[in-house]
Amino acid sequence: MMLTSAEADWLRRIALRSSKHSPTTADFYSGSAGQAWFIDRVGLALGVPELHEEAQKKATLTLELLHRLPESHAPGYYLGAAGALATLAQLQGPSPRSAIFREIIATWCRQFPRWIANLEGDDLFVGWAGLLIAIDGMSRYLPPQKLEKQDSIMVDWLTREIPERGIRANGLGLAHGSAGVAYGLKRFSRRVRWSTGLQLARYLEKSVDQAFRVRYSGWCGEELKNLSLESWCNGAAGIILARRNTRSRFQERVQLNLIIRKLTTRVLSPEIGFDPHYCHGIAGFHEAWLSLDPSAKNAWNPMHFTTNYRPGLLLGTEGLAYHLLRIRGLAPTILTGIGHSFS
DSSP states (O other), X not given: OOOOHHHHHHHHHHHHHHHHOOOSXXXXXXXXXXXXXXXXXXXXXXXXXXXXXXXXXXXXHXXXXXXXXXXXXXXOSSSSHHHXXXXXXXXXXXXXXXXXXXXXXXXXXXXXXXXXXXXXXXXXXXXXXHHHHHHHHHTTTSOHHHHHHHHHHHHHHHHHHHHHHOOOOOSSSSSSSHHHHHHHHHHHHHHHTOHHHHHHHHXXXXXXXHXXXXXXXXXXSSSOOOGGGGSTTTSHHHHHHHHHHTTOOOSOHHHHHHHHHHHHHHHTOTTTOOOOSTTTSHHHHHHHHHHHOGGGGGGOOGGGGOOSOOOOTTTSHHHHHHHHHHHTTOSOOSTTOSOOTTO
């Protein structure tokens, strides 16, 4: 679907505003890596080469910020160094022969052993599940021998640590919970053909399914007081996205569509005044609804929910503008990581 002239102008203005903002963190969630990705995708959608140049400047800033991080910095996807580097590798601008691309690969290979030595959390935000989807995103760009070695190290670590530690996810959601751990594990295990990892991912999915049925069985949309707990990061919206993006079987498709449609309709109610952003707001619910029903694209336009500029891809104005690209079919989802090896 084509952008209107008003939408294109809005996107261009936000991308230029984003290019002038100087974040103090390198992450994908609200830092320079997320801004680089947003500006790059707007440049691609609008055919504006200058925006690709601005995205490259953000990539350079991201590398500078990453070099200042302590060795113990979390390696996860959304708030970690691994996700930031996987994002930079997939920008449209840098050619594989460019100095900045070589620096992205070198930084990844230099930091990987540190990440393995400091893996503690399990989730997508800062834990090993996030590192798994970052490796998957990097799989097209790393030299084959390095990728094979890192995959092997990761399998060995998971084989050793999971039986001893168990899975310490916080709830059911995609960003922090079991749905996200299962998603990261399945995405990695499919690519490397690791049957044990796939079995564990399916076990986790079954436990999430069971809890999902208990939570939403007979649900009529009235008794859920804290709607942010049903969002992408913590609840139904994230669970649905995780399962749809790994093409996993989830039998109650009609029920899922009904649940997410009711949730999205409720958060759109003007009297609620709900947060519009991706992480725990309307855009995340709408993304989940679109994954089940593409005709829902006209149910909400984020362009009408923007007032003052707020930096950040998952919790800021860039995310609202990015969601317009999603609605128009001009960008991939960012809520399950980018660069799916099985898509």
